[in-house]
Structures are given as C-alpha cells and as structure tokens.
Amino acid sequence: MKEIRLSGSGGQGLITAGIILAEAAIMEGKQAVQSQSYGPEARGGSSKAEVLIDDHFIYHPKVVNPQIFLAMTQQAMDKYSHDLTPDSIVIVDEDLVQNPHGSEHIVKVPITNLSVEHLGRDLFANIIALGLLVKVTGAVSFETIQKAVAKRVPPATVPKNMEALRIGYESIQ
Numbered sequence: 001m002k003e004i005r006l007s008g009s010g011g012q013g014l015i016t017a018g019i020i021l022a023e024a025a026i027m028e029g030k031q032a033v034q035s036q037s038y039g040p041e042a043r044g045g046s047s048k049a050e051v052l053i054d055d056h057f058i059y060h061p062k063v064v065n066p067q068i069f070l071a072m073t074q075q076a077m078d079k080y081s082h083d084l085t086p087d088s089i090v091i092v093d094e095d096l097v098q099n100p101h102g103s104e105h106i107v108k109v110p111i112t113n114l115s116v117e118h119l120g121r122d123l124f125a126n127i128i129a130l131g132l133l134v135k136v137t138g139a140v141s142f143e144t145i146q147k148a149v150a151k152r153v154p155p156a157t158v159p160k161n162m163e164a165l166r167i168g169y170e171s172i173q
Contacts, residue, residue: 018034023151109132115167124164135168
C-alpha cells in the first residue's frame with residue numbers, strides 16, 4: 001500500500017491534487033481512499049490531503065505510516081510530519097520549507113517558483129507537485145495522471161495544467 005500525505009496552506013490546491021491522484025489510481029483499477037483536513041481559514045491556514053492506494057481492499061481509510069510526504073510550507077512541514085519515519089520520502093518546496101525534517105530521504109524542488117517562472121502564476125504549483133509525486137512514487141502512470149487532471153480542471157486550463165504536470169515530472173531524474 002502507498003500512504004501519501006500532501007500538505008501546505010489553504011488555497012494552494014493540495015486537496016484538489018489529492019482528489020486527482022486518487023481518481024487516477026481508480027482509473028487504473030486500483031483501490032484508493034482520499035481524505036482531507038483544513039483549518040477554519042479559507043486561505044492561509046494549514047491543510048492536508050491524504051491518499052491511500054493499493055491493489056487490495058483498503059480497510060483503514062487513514063494514513064498511519066506516511067511513506068510519501070509533500071510539504072509546500074514550513075508550517076505544514078512542522079504540523080503534519082509527526083509520524084514520519086527515517087524511510088519516508090519527504091518532498092518539499094525548497095523555497096517555502098527552510099527546515100525539512102523527519103526523514104533521511106528529502107527531495108527539494110522549487111515547486112512554486114517553477115510555476116511562476118514557466119507558467120506565469122503560482123496557481124499551477126499543485127499540479128507541478130502532482131507531477132513530481134507521480135515521478136517519485138510511481139503510484140500511477142504519467143498518462144493516467146494526465147487524463148485525471150484533464151477531467152478535473154476547467155477546459156480552458158488543460159494545456160497549462162499538462163505543462164505543469166510535465167514540469168513537475170521532469171524536475172528530478
């Protein structure tokens with residue numbers, strides 16, 4: 001089973017990214033559960049999405065041992081990293097998370113900066129992060145995540161979202 005936690009601040013689109021990842025897993029015939037949690041603030045408060053993906057029925061719909069943890073802000077890193085293990089893979093937006101911790105495996109990518117630099121806005125940072133997550137986890141294929149994103153985003157934004165996925169996927173070797 002893959003246990004994935006995406007965290008950041010409200011408004012960064014990480015709950016949407018979690019939903020898309022779970023939908024992509026279902027498209028591939030896998031079992032998936034997605035849950036979310038966010039503070040009372042509409043924007044700016046901490047938020048997280050958790051996704052469990054398995055080939056078998058999922059009996060407990062909660063991440064217990066996050067194998068993959070994405071942090072888009074330092075606040076989210078500090079708040080949601082309490083149950084990481086040394087073997088967890090921690091992916092951080094290197095410009096927004098100055099002190100990644102909780103694991104020996106840390107992947108640093110300037111996710112938000114890549115969105116602004118290549119797509120003109122930080123709006124696509126969540127999709128860049130999603131492309132990066134797919135590359136790191138292999139949870140779903142790149143082709144499937146493209147289909148899931150295209151189904152979920154407004155039609156006029158599909159080309160930029162496809163570019164965002166590619167940027168994230170190619171941001172590491």
